[in-house]
Amino acid sequence: MGATSHAHPGAAGRAPAADHPSSLRNVVLVGHSGSGKTTLVEALALAAGAVNRAGRVEDGATVSDYDEMEHRRHRSVQLSLVPVEWGGHRINLLDTPGYADFVGELRAGLRAADAALFIVSAAQEADAVAGTTRAVWEECALVGMPRAIVVTHLDTARTSFDDMTRICAEIFGGGDPDAVLPLYLPVQGPEGPDGHAPLTGLTGLLTERVLDYSGGERKERAPADGRREQLREARDRLIEGIIAESEDETLMDRYLDGGDISTRTLIDDLERAVARGTFHPVLTAAPAPEGARQGIGTVELLELITRGFPAPPERVLPTVTTPGGEPRPAPVCDPEGPLLAEVVKTSSDPYVGRISLVRVFSGTLRPYDTVHVRGRGLTGGGLEPRPCHDAEVRIGALSAPFGKQQRTLERCVAGDLACVTGLGGAETGDTLSPVDDPVLMEPWSMPDPLLPLAVRAHSKADEDKLSQGLARLVAEDPTMRLEQNPDTHQVVLWCLGEAHQDVALERLRSRYGVNVDAVPHLVPLRETFAGPASGRGRHVKQSGGHGQFAVCEIEVEPLPSGTGIEFVDKVVGGAVPRQFVSSVEKGVRAQASRGLVAGHPLVDLRVTLLNGKAHSVDSSDAAFQTAGALALREAAAETRIQLLEPVAEVRVLVPDDYVGPVMSDLSGRRGRVVGTEQASGGRTLVRAEVPEIEIGRYAVDLRSLSHGTGRFDRSYARHEAMPHQLADRVREETKDGG
Missing domain, CATH: 3.30.70.870 (Elongation Factor G (Translational Gtpase), domain 3)
Structure with a gap:
């Protein structure tokens, strides 16, 4: 993170200089779609010597050769791993989709990483930055994941690094804006008539040296005299921010007394604060200028990753239990320890079959090892082990990806990632452990899909x-x-x-x-009687030989919601023989399941069998089932059949600024707001009951209404009577549909 140049560090795909967890860095890139994550990965790969100026390696692969669908859509839709090497370290760059629909891929990247780069475009509005990245930032903060911020697109017209840094401090500072400060200030060329000012270099605030890229190669020089005052102000604030996070309590007193604090001391304290996740530096980056081998800011980023971000042994690993739920000792990132690994992504290849991206937390995974695979659900409530995911599996080959290419690996040590074939039916989130001592890792959360x-x-x-x-x-x-x-x-x-x-x-x-x-997605409607009614079912057929004879009389009355169907026998005198009472009930329940008006199940009724007639020869189980169904249909003709629709309990979490629009929108969906309560981070939880037919697209509509900042969940509450006008329309649609 200083201002010195690095020698060429070596190309990706070669054996790491030090095959040990301490030489590894796992970094996830987070940011809004279009913020420049993939472009930055390509620039880092170029600076690290992993690709040539055309973005290719010897076999023709490119960093962006991920998926044909991504090329057609011009956006990433899946997690991609790009390994590079720098200064004796292997860096696993995890490029994640920026679009909210693919947040599952982002969560997988967070699980596999030990630190995060938040990519923010200077061309974006502040609302877009806050709406798409604040939630992820807070997730990282909860687990203490180290984070840094990279500002891109500074060469876009009418952009400002100072404004973007201020916005980042407000959004990500968590009440402490001095924890989000720039390490470098951009140096830009003259502004053109369109407002475009090209980025030509950086000025290191601690070293007070300009890193000039304008000539095609990174060179150092002293800052211009006219910039020194601006640099001094920013440098003083950075030093104060570093000292505030320092574990050396004497530094602040020395600084306030005017004492000299060496640049080396400041850099060491800065690196420790970044690794702890208490200080979040802001940097900037841009693709390499024409003819240059290094993009602007890429060397500085690689230095930050290798020197400021933690190695896997420095991170707290997820908790582990036995398959029966008994806690196990905390795992340690040790290549010689027992195997503990997790499938963080699953994909398919038309030639290879299923490929699993695996993060090894402990032990060493080798090709053709036999491992125990155990899985369980990842979303709320679904934590029971799946029987099909409790098996011994002999894995296939290990490889490191680079775009579409796979480079064969001899092993994958603790802290590293690898693609594994031959894991059978293993799914994302499954745990790999020793056959003789199977364990299960704590599951990671996934958002609940709510758009049908x-x-x-x-x-x-x-x-x-x-x-x-x-x-x-x-x-x-x-x-x-x-x-x-x-x-x-x-x-x-x-x-x-x-x-x-x-x-x-x-x-x-x-x-x-x-x-x-x-x-069209259908919601499960129900039918019920609006009032009491009675009916007589008569099924009499005689066509020579054995005939059919059954008569029954019933009384129907509605019951409270959620009661279901009750059947009561009040026959006296044997008018309906005992063996045929159950037949009437079967007929009634069968007709109730088919519905009476719109083909929806009938619920919340008490059906009482009062009387009937039988024939000693022609009565049968089938005849009385038919009579029971006919009696229920006749009773339905005496009263109005009411359609019931499912009502969901909806909980919406939004920033306070959007509470009014959200409540108004819910009311427009025939919803009833039942309460609000304050939540952390300037947000409000709105609780409402809304008919499910009105919230089929709510996942999309809420995102638009709240600029991507709102979240919601839903659960079934009950069925309620549908308004007459809407019920009549449903009946008409049912008739039109046959």
Whole structure:
């Protein structure tokens, strides 16, 4: 993090200079879509010698050769790993999607990393920066993950590094803006008529030296006289911020007394504060100018990563239990220790099959080892082990990815990441451990998918492949949930957003050869009686030989919500023989499950059998089942059948500025706001009850309404009567649909 140049550090893909966890750095890049994460990864790979000026290595691979779908969409949709080497360290750069629909890939990157670079575009509005990255910043803060901020796109017209630094301090400072300060100030060329001012270098605040890239090579020089006062003010503030985080309590007194504090001491304290996660430096970066080998700020970033960010042994590892839930001693990042690894991402290759990206936390993983694979759900409530994920598996080859290419590895030590083949049915989040001592890692949280996508096979040929394709899709992406609704008989993929849905459909088609049609999602409605009624079911047929004879009389009365169907026998005198009473009940319940008006199940009724008639020869179980169904249908003709719709309890967490619009929007959805309460970070939790038919697209609408800052969850509350006008429209649609 000083101002000295580095020698060429070596290319990615070669054996690390020191094959030990202390030489590793795992860094996740976080930022809004379009902030420049992938461009920065390419620039870092170029500076580290992993690629040539054209962005390619010897075999033609490029950093951005990830997925054809990403090229078509011009955005990242999945987590990508790019390993580079710098100064004897192996750096695993984890490039994450910036679009909110693919936050599951971001969470996987956070799990695999030990530090984070937050990429912020100077061309973005402050609201966009806050809305898309503050939640992730807070997640990192909860676990003490070290973070730094990189400002990009400073060469865009009408951008300001000072303004962007101030915004970052306000958003990420957590009440302490002096914990978010720049290490370097940008040096920009003359501003053109369009407001464009090219970035030509950086000025190190601690070293007070300019790093000039304008000639194509990084050179040092003294700052211009006219800049010294501005640099002095920024340098003093940085020094005060570093001293405030220093463990040496005498530094502040020495500084206030005018004593000299060496640059080396300040840099050492800065590095320790960054590693602890209490100080968050702001840097800037830009792609390499024409003809240059190093992008502006890339060497400084690589220095920060290797010298300021922690190695895997310095991080607290997730807790571990036995499969039965008994706690185990805290794991240690030791290559000689027992194996402890986790699948952080699952993907498919048309030639290789399923590929698992694995983070090894302890021990050493080698090709063709036999390991124990154990899995459990990643989202709330789904923590029970899945039986199919409790197996011994002999893994295949290990490799390190670079774009689409895979470089063979001889081993993967504690703290490192590798792609593994042959893990069978292992899914994202599964734990790998020794066969003779299986353990289970604490699960990491995933957002609950709340946007439904109902699908059906496009053709008969697709029907045969649909189940397998959907199962593989969900296994790869734990932020998707597959539901086969027993009430509507629809196959529903629950996703995080519309882009997530589009990617799911495209992957089904291109990766698994399954064409599906999206159909309107149906909510499970119910029917009930609006008032008491009675009915008589008469089923009499005689066509020679054995006939059918059954008569029953029933009384129906509505019950409170959630009661279901009650059947009461009040027959006296044997009018309906005992053996046929249950037959009447079967007929009533069968008709109730089919519905009476719109084909929705009938609920919340008491059906009382009062009387009936039987024939000694022609009465039968089937005859009385039919009579029971007819009696219920006749009773329905005497009263109004009411449609019931499901109501969800919705909890919306939004910044205080959006509480009014959110409450107004919920009211417009026929919702009832039942309460609000203050939450941390200037946010409010709004609780409401809303008909589910009104919130099918709420995941998309809330994101738009709150500029990406709002989150919500929902749970079923009960069924309630649907308004008459809406119920009539549903009945008409049912008739039109046949």
